[in-house]
Amino acid sequence: MSDNKDIEIPSFMNNTSRNSERSPRRVTPQERAEILEVDFQRTKEQSLDDEVIHAKKSRKKVSKMSQVKKMGIAFGLGVGVTLGVIGILNKDTIVEIPEHWKERQITNEYLSDLYDVIHDNAHHNSNGYWYDTAGIAQTFHNMIERGVPEEAVAYVTANGLDYVYEEDERDVVFHSLFDATPDEWAKQHGYDSIEDKDLKKDVKRNIVRSEKADEYNQSLTSMLEDNANQMDSNVKGLGGR
Amino acid sequence: MKEVDIYTFDNKNYVLLDRIENYLFLSNEKNDHDMMIRKIENEDEETLLPLESDEEFEKALLLLVTKKLKEEEI
Numbered sequence: 001m002s003d004n005k006d007i008e009i010p011s012f013m014n015n016t017s018r019n020s021e022r023s024p025r026r027v028t029p030q031e032r033a034e035i036l037e038v039d040f041q042r043t044k045e046q047s048l049d050d051e052v053i054h055a056k057k058s059r060k061k062v063s064k065m066s067q068v069k070k071m072g073i074a075f076g077l078g079v080g081v082t083l084g085v086i087g088i089l090n091k092d093t094i095v096e097i098p099e100h101w102k103e104r105q106i107t108n109e110y111l112s113d114l115y116d117v118i119h120d121n122a123h124h125n126s127n128g129y130w131y132d133t134a135g136i137a138q139t140f141h142n143m144i145e146r147g148v149p150e151e152a153v154a155y156v157t158a159n160g161l162d163y164v165y166e167e168d169e170r171d172v173v174f175h176s177l178f179d180a181t182p183d184e185w186a187k188q189h190g191y192d193s194i195e196d197k198d199l200k201k202d203v204k205r206n207i208v209r210s211e212k213a214d215e216y217n218q219s220l221t222s223m224l225e226d227n228a229n230q231m232d233s234n235v236k237g238l239g240g241r
Numbered sequence: 242m243k244e245v246d247i248y249t250f251d252n253k254n255y256v257l258l259d260r261i262e263n264y265l266f267l268s269n270e271k272n273d274h275d276m277m278i279r280k281i282e283n284e285d286e287e288t289l290l291p292l293e294s295d296e297e298f299e300k301a302l303l304l305l306v307t308k309k310l311k312e313e314e315i
Contacts, residue, residue, distance in 0.1 A: 039274050046277035047298050053279065053289035055248040055255075 061129075103208045110207045114140075114148070114156040131161070131169045137176035144177070149210075151189065155203045158182050158194045248289065261304045265289065278302070 117139045121132040140153045154174070161170035171181060178185045182194035191199045246257035248267060255267040255277075263282065267289075269275035278301045279289035292298050 039276065042274065043276045043278065044295075044298055046275075047279065047292045047301075048295075049291055051291065053250050055250040055287050055289055057287050058247050058249065059244050060247045060254070061244055 103204070106211045107204045107207050110211065111152065111156060111203075114143070114152060115160050117143075118156070118160040131166070133169050133172040133176070136169075137173050140173070140177055149203070149206055150178075151199065152203050152207065153177065154182070154185055154189075154194070155199055248287075250289075259305060259308070261301075261308060264301045264304065266301075266305060 117136055118131070121135040121139070122129055123132065136157075140148075140157070144150055144153055154177075157170060157173050157177075161167075161173070174180060174182050174185060180188065186192070186194045186196060186199065189199075247270070248255045248257065248265075253275075254270040256270050258266040258268050258276075260266070263280045265279050265281060267277050267279060278292060278298065280292060280301075281288065282290060292301060
């Protein structure tokens, strides 16, 4: 069987909108925990289901980030069970994992939406895949205007288009956005090159810091609203309107 | 784009996320939340056996966690 014949278009490519206005989605810690719990139970049930599965194995091209996203969820599942199975790991590891997992989840979720811009602008025809670089650059430009860090966009562009045959598209997007090559942009921002590991670290650190600040602001806003509602109800209770 | 192993059954494609020992970590290509862990024996890669117990499920997940943690260089 040929590896690449009759390949279906990956699901992430079904949405081919060229100017997505999507911004990074924020999942609350509670939502994250609920998703994890549901995924965990479902995975467990399917793994233990008595039925022997007879499958057909093949190879296929898929999105790299799609793979990473799934790995992230699977990783979360692993942590979920780890926390539930005290004794398998030693105490130090158990204490250390949750915060790291949370940060990893936050980063993956944030970057996933940026990678999706590339995927949404990837198209398939009889000659293979091609990218709508103008669509990618325009959407990223809009995101930067709305406050998405330039470093995160540069990092995702460089990593989402990092195969040799994607270099031209990567350079076009960089020139459209920053009027520089990837390495020129990196040097302008204090990095040795676009592959400098410090860039990856900075991007992740800034995402975590920003998301945690947002969570704090949301909880503060919620607390102030609760207080305002309480005062309002107290006033009404005293005969106010 | 990257080439990965796909297991097709029940008219669905599952991406092989990872293989550790004889455990396969699979995720539905079109639904990130549809995942399972199966195992193979005697290198028969098209016969996916169920895990036998909660303990085996936990063991397999722990293998994945440990591997990912090492890759992340914690």
